[in-house]
Amino acid sequence: MYIELKDVTKTIKGATVLEDVSLRLESGKVCGLQGKNGCGKTMLMRCMCGLIHPTKGSVSINGEILGKDLSFPRSVGVLIENPAFIDAYTGFHNLKLLASIQGRINDEQIRESIRKVGLDPDDKRKYRKYSLGMKQRLGIAAAIMEEPEIVILDEPINALDEKGVQLVRGILRELKEKGALIVIACHDKEEMEALSDEIYTMEEGRITGCLTVSTASQQEMEAEDET
Amino acid sequence: MNKNAHIFAKLIRHDLSQGVLRCWWKYVFVIFIFAVPCGVLFLCTKNGIREGIVTSQASVTDYLIYILKGIRVYIPTPDTKFEVPILWLIVYVYLAFVAGSYPIDDLALSGQQILLRTQKRVQWWLGKCLWIVLNAIIFFAIGYAVIICFASVGGNLSLKPSNDIVRVYCEMDVSGVNTGSLLAAVTVLPLITAIALSLLQTTLAIILKPIYAFLLIACVMVASAYFFTWVLPGNHIMLLRNALMMDGGIPTPFSLAYMTVLALASIIVGCVVFRRYDILNKEPS
Numbered sequence: 001m002y003i004e005l006k007d008v009t010k011t012i013k014g015a016t017v018l019e020d021v022s023l024r025l026e027s028g029k030v031c032g033l034q035g036k037n038g039c040g041k042t043m044l045m046r047c048m049c050g051l052i053h054p055t056k057g058s059v060s061i062n063g064e065i066l067g068k069d070l071s072f073p074r075s076v077g078v079l080i081e082n083p084a085f086i087d088a089y090t091g092f093h094n095l096k097l098l099a100s101i102q103g104r105i106n107d108e109q110i111r112e113s114i115r116k117v118g119l120d121p122d123d124k125r126k127y128r129k130y131s132l133g134m135k136q137r138l139g140i141a142a143a144i145m146e147e148p149e150i151v152i153l154d155e156p157i158n159a160l161d162e163k164g165v166q167l168v169r170g171i172l173r174e175l176k177e178k179g180a181l182i183v184i185a186c187h188d189k190e191e192m193e194a195l196s197d198e199i200y201t202m203e204e205g206r207i208t209g210c211l212t213v214s215t216a217s218q219q220e221m222e223a224e225d226e227t
Numbered sequence: 228m229n230k231n232a233h234i235f236a237k238l239i240r241h242d243l244s245q246g247v248l249r250c251w252w253k254y255v256f257v258i259f260i261f262a263v264p265c266g267v268l269f270l271c272t273k274n275g276i277r278e279g280i281v282t283s284q285a286s287v288t289d290y291l292i293y294i295l296k297g298i299r300v301y302i303p304t305p306d307t308k309f310e311v312p313i314l315w316l317i318v319y320v321y322l323a324f325v326a327g328s329y330p331i332d333d334l335a336l337s338g339q340q341i342l343l344r345t346q347k348r349v350q351w352w353l354g355k356c357l358w359i360v361l362n363a364i365i366f367f368a369i370g371y372a373v374i375i376c377f378a379s380v381g382g383n384l385s386l387k388p389s390n391d392i393v394r395v396y397c398e399m400d401v402s403g404v405n406t407g408s409l410l411a412a413v414t415v416l417p418l419i420t421a422i423a424l425s426l427l428q429t430t431l432a433i434i435l436k437p438i439y440a441f442l443l444i445a446c447v448m449v450a451s452a453y454f455f456t457w458v459l460p461g462n463h464i465m466l467l468r469n470a471l472m473m474d475g476g477i478p479t480p481f482s483l484a485y486m487t488v489l490a491l492a493s494i495i496v497g498c499v500v501f502r503r504y505d506i507l508n509k510e511p512s
Contacts, residue, residue, distance in 0.1 A: 012505070049343065052505040067503070071348045078343055084336045086245065094337070101237050101344040142340060 001027035001149050001181050003048055003073075007057035010043055010205075017043045018054070019205040025198075027149065027181040030172055032196030034189065040205040041185040042080060045152050048183060049078050061150070077148040079156060083139025087128040091138045092121045095145060104146050113145035114138070118167050132159040137167075144171060151175055151182045157191060169195060234345050238354035241341060246329045246358050247365065253325045257366055260321055261294065261373040264314050268293045269377050271396055281391045284381030288388040288406070289397075290374040291413040294318065296397050297465025300455040300473070312452055315465065319424070322366050323444045326425035328437035330355040334506055342506070352501045356494050359429055363421040371414070386410060404471050412469050412479050419483055420464045423490040427460075430497035433504055457485065 003025045010018040018040050025031045033041040046052040047059050050072040059066045061073045085094040095110045111121035117137040130138065136159045143151055157165045172195055175182055186192045192199055193213050201209035247254070268285050275281035285293070298312040333355075334342065342351050378384050388401045388409060401409060424444060431440035451461020455468060462468050463482035470476040 012507075046505075046507070051339070051343075052507065053503055070346075071502075072343050072346055074346065076343060078340070084339065086249075086337050088249065097241065097337070098340050098344060101234055101341060103233065 001062060001179070003150065003181060003183075004060045004063075005044075005047070005057065006060075008044075008047055008054040008059060009056040010047065010052065011055045017205050018047065020057070021205070021207055022057075023200065023207065025181055025183060028176060028179050029197040030176055030182040030184060030195055032192045032199040033183065033185040033202060034187075034192050034199050035202035037187070039202040041202055042154050043205075044202070045078075045080055045154055045183060045185060049073060049076050049080075049150075049152050051080075073150050075146070075149040077143035077146060077151045078153075079139040079143045080152065080154040083135050083142070085127045085135075085138065085142075088126055090124060090126060091119055091130070091134075091141075092123075094127055094138065095142055098142055099145060102146065110145055113141045116144070116167070116171060117141045118164060133161060133164060136160055137164060140168065140171065144175065147175075147178065147180075149180055151180050153182070153184045155186060156184055157186060157188065165191070231350065235350060235354060238341070238345060238351065239357060241337075242329075242333075242354060242358035243361070245333060245337075246362065250325075250329070254365065254369055256321065257325075257369040258373055260317055261370040262377075264294050265290050265374055265377040268392075268396060269381060272381070272392055275392070275395060280395055281389070283389055283392075284383045285378065285392050286383045286385040286387055286389055287374055287378045288386050288410060288413065289383075289392045290377060292388060292393055292397050292399065292401070292409075292466060294370075294374075295413050295417055295464065295466055296399065297461075297467050298452055299467050301453055309453060311449065312465070316448055316452070318370070319421070319448050319461070319464070320445050322363065322421050322425065323428055323441050323448075325366060326359055326362055326428055327441050328432065330358065330429050331432050331437050339506060348502050348504075349498055352498050353494075355429065356426060356497070359425045360422050363418060363425055367414075367418050367421065399467065399472060401472075408471055408479065412466055412471060416479055416482055416486075417464050419486045419490070420460060423486040423493065424460055426490050426493035426497070430493045430500065433497060433500050457481070460486070460489065 005021050005023045008018055008021040009016065021044060033044060035041055043052065047054055050066040050070065053067045061070065064070045066072070086097070089097065091114060092110060095114065096107065099105050099110055114121040117140050119134060119137050119141065140153065140156055143153060156168050160168065172182055184195060186195065196213055199211040199213060200207050268290060272281055272285050276283070294314055295318070297315045298310065301307070301309055303309070345351050375384070387406055390402045393399050393401045428440045428444045431443055447459060448461045451459040455462055457463070457477050463477055463485065466472055468476050470478040
């Protein structure tokens, strides 16, 4: 499984938000996107999951071009910007609605995903009553519940407490071990290094650098988590 | 059920739940929009019977004619004043408001996650088109139900128009008009036109923005009242401009054909545009 971006340029209302981005991201890795606000991280993620189309260049998933051969990646879990769910439903009911479309997972698997992010699947509170952190956790649960081959998470640790951050680290580790291709964006440099295998730095819509994070430093962080 | 049909059924269920049940209050106003003119005609005919102007309470068709008659062709002269057909306009502008922004707003909410799981933009778009059709049917079903309630209270559930009521309160003569043709012009035609206009509005909402699409449709309806031309859709749904009511008016079969073409063209253009549409996180309008 791989995502390949070839010379991707995106212009919105005359402004270039992505410029000549070329990348190849492979499964079994966590790829981080780092950069200041407005540098194009979210746009790049939207391109990768087919929500927006490049003005120039192409995005392909395993050789199939998005917008031409495919509308969206065949197996993708996405959390981009704020999670959006139906206010009047409980967390479980919201995920059940999403899961019912593909019909790949059963209720117990949905419950398990909710537990994984530290929420109670039997919580009767409606989504509108959720705190920001709970909403974020539910957004992550929605992205991972179907065990997709590609997971795209924009600022996954936003609004999360320390315990929540550790849960996310664990989830990403597990997904990686299962061979998923994970793309994350995070403004916290330390956290990014802890979570990612490769970090791409973005500036004004361009990729300006790539850093491979050493396993040693990650293991150090994992050890810290365990203690 | 194959996978595509299963996904399509789920999309429709979601749209009915989020686009209809969750917005139930929008449909409550439909009751008022139809009940107010029905109430006016009910009281008028009650007084008319007492004064001997008319002989019976209004029938179902009388109410429909009263609400959907529109205005005669306007010919601007120094002595004539243009009067906006308020009753008629409110019905269609409110329909535009109800149809308005849901399909696009849904994308800013859970619709985005749903779209990713459906895997096909075309299927999602067709699901929204079906919602638009259902929305127009529900809108008019509520309207017709209100009319039937008033007609039943007045004790005249007949589909036959009453010549005296239509002459006195709608300033029209329906004495020589076939009831079936008249009914088609005040039931089937408004529904088909409403569907076509809502589809056009949603397609415009993708290209422009929901609010601009709504305003554009409202302007088209006002322009339809002012200018008599078959190109402007509003002219097709003013009974006073139908061939049944005036020489040189628009025949119902032509209107039905035009609206069908407009609806299909809107679906196709919307489909083409939506396939390349950028889904960004916008706040619901």
